[in-house]
Amino acid sequence: MTDVPQLYRILPEVILTITGVIVMLAEPLLAKESSRKPLGWLSVLGTLAALVSSFWQLQLPAGTAFFGTVQTDAFSVFFHVVIAGIVLATLLATLDAATPDTEGLGELFALICLGAVGMMLMTSAVELLLVFIGLEISSISTYIMAGFRRKSAKGPEAALKYFLLGSFATAFTLYGIALIFGATGTTDIGKIAGLLTTSQTPILATIGVAMILIGLGFKVSAAPFQVWTPDVYEGAPAAVVALMSTAPKAAAFAVLLRVLFVAFPALHNHWQPLIWWMAALSMTIGNLGALRQQNVKRMLAYSSIAHAGYLLVAFTALSPDGIAAASFYTLSYAAMNVGIFVVLSHAGGMNDRLTLIQDYRGLAYRSPLLGATMAFFLISLIGIPFTGGFFGKFYVFASALHSGLVWLTIIGLVNSGIAAYYYLRVVATAYSKPVHSDLLDGIPRASVPLLFALLLTVAATLILGIAPGRVLALAKAGANTLSLPGATTASK
Template sequence: MLESLSNNVTALLPEYVLTLVGVIIMLVEPLLPAGKSRRSLGWFAVLGTLITTGLTLWQLHLGILNAFSDSIRVDAYSVFFQVVICFVVVVSLLSSLDFLDGKNSHAGEYYALSCFAAVGMMLMCCSTELLMVFIGLEISSISTYIMAGYRKTEATATESSLKYFLLGSFATAFFLYGIALTFGATGSTNINVVANVITNTNTPVLAIVAVAMIIIGIGFKVSAAPFHVWTPDVYQGAPPPVVGMMSTAPKAAAFAVLLRVLFSGYAIYQPRWSILMAVIATLSMCIGNLGALLQRDVKRMLAYSSIAHAGYLICAFTALPTDGIAAAAVYSAAYAAMNVGAFTVITLISGYKETVRTGEDYTGMALRHPVLGASLSFFLLSMIGIPFTGGFFAKFYVFTGVLHAGHVKLAIIGLANSGVACYYYLRLIIRLYSTPQPNEPTSGSFTAAGRPDTLFTEEDGRRFPGYIALAAAVIATLVLGVWPGRFVATARTAAIATAPAGDATQNTVNDPAALR
């Protein structure tokens, strides 16, 4: 009894700590005077998330932890994705400190919601019980719905939050219906039990419908086509640091769930669901990249870009189990680093009112602020897949796994879409380093005469946390591109922890020793 209680506490200790941090912030925030800065609460949230990261890494030394009647499993796989989520939350919180400071008296609620969202996402990563996954999904979703509409005085923010809520609820209904059908087909909602039942018995067509419903539900959450319609409007209306978090961390958690469900629970049906995943990947890459070509608003462009990147990642689902899981894990981490970094730059540039929106507003920004310009260019190059960046290695690893599984046409489609993406990424980079014309109207960082506005003359000390966040994202993206070997070894260890028993791909050409 005591051992069981100990496992239950240890397995979810990081989540307990982060929940406590969020509750403390919620209790303290109303006690502060209306005009007093809430910046200290933000630093407390950052500290709490860092402690949570340390506790999560500490769990690796304890081996595999099964808790709450095998509904929670803490292993290398769950820890990998949880660390990615914590990294994104820390970067988002740091970039939010100056963004929110002095703008309103409810910043504490934002920091608390960030912690609660992280708790939900971390719970999703370690759950092997679909109902526990649903609970984690709801905790995460409700928090991000509110955060998307945080700027209540902005009509676009309200629209963003409402659309996100309505379509997110619609997606949740699909996911919940998939859980119900899974129970009807197998008599259980535990992924391990489901895998055992469908492997050893003749299961009805209901199980196939169930996995299709789950894929549809998760497809909404990761903004994969054709379930992507909410993405551009929500990204455009939500605050930049919120978009940076919700475009990366919830996706990492959702993909962690989908990888475990498909490769572990429904592995026997891979020949069937891999066809569906290939179709979704193709649609996402094509619709995302073609849609981005038409966008003037930078956040909308990155929204369509995120749809395309979801497609690249979904390609990994067509690979052999260990290759596919490891490639998806690597891509999740690389995309999280470069995308949250890009939105950190946008946060530092545009400010609370978002005076910088279109590509034209970014004209000459790198000439006036070389650090921000170079950082944004670096992240955009990584999204293209230029060598020595995390994006290059992530795409290389995914397409290698796809080719190793024999899906040559899908790899060609992915590479062709990467070529299309070069146009709109390079178009923005050219804008960054172009000299504004004297008669060119500007509404953002620079005047027509080329003089910097107040955004770049304020004290750098106030924006120092944002630069820390930016440096962390740059370093992570660079390390993933230059020294990927150890990271790939970690990803493959995580993949082996959740791949089907007897998977024969553990010693393939993707061996990390060959990539060091």
């Protein structure tokens, strides 16, 4: 195998790091009254370069770098592309929603880019300590972004809750890593599975895996670790929530897939029941909680909890098809969820003028573009055919059924039916007879960044719903890079 320069293995991370540092250094040099939007366009260019470099990494032979801590393979590249796409749409949504008097805009662009570096490192890390470092880089950025609206009481409250609960989750993750090191003598993900077969203290490894599940369960807002989600989503700007609700989850799910299926397949009898119950609780609590919400962002927060549950169903399948289904669902959920928050960001602005579902009454008449795209993303979240959400759920539930997980599949299907009610309620409100509303009259005209963000998310959702074959093939190629020794199907 030909030698590959080590920097090529982390090229997207390097590009985003340089972009974030340049934006951070350039921001203080600009006059106080001048616009910070050029820094946003610079961030967009840097993210585009990172996205292109991620696709280019597919040409590289699979391998590791930096003393075996990072690995470039089809699996890591798939999630690099997902995260770069999310960041691109988020930056465009931020450029669209920002006004000349928006404070801290330059810092926000830098934080988005630098936070994405941590998320990408998590997806390519094959060493638990590097996973932890990537998690911290990602978390610190998102804690600050959650409190972006400093003049609103909900902004600092959201950031404080997110930080305090996130710190506890981080501690669980670090303790789990320490216990795994104590049980195996290594934090190398690829070596742990072989050492566990000869370890005399597997109980330490079992407790360590449980602690890592707690820490990452917080990041993906899976029940029973979801309590922070509604308040943080409500307090942060919609454009920031577009990132927070998808990219950190994609990175955390990638870590979970690599850790569970590469390092701990021999312990699947211990962690599979935990995942089973987390999936069932997340789907049920998320959907039942969403039924009661009148605030649209809180409703979508509970929706994200439910979708974390749908995705966890694929983890219980214990097969390459389950890994591929989880990867595909991550991409499809990211496309449609970022899209709906792009719509909310444009309609409500950085200060979220439109907070309640009833505030969107007649939106389709005031802005046919926003009404149509909102309806499209919501029906995709339901799982209607010809959308990415349909094939995402289809592959997840099919992989669970093939593994004999009939009851979990039934729970998922029932919850999908419940979710249809609250999603369609928003669609019906948007297409209801309009009433005079100063809030709706204040919706600005569509901008170029908005059109690009909607084009990106709508196209991705449509392609995943009409022609998912190529993306699924890439997801399966990534799944095949994760070995599954000793894993057997099981039912519950």
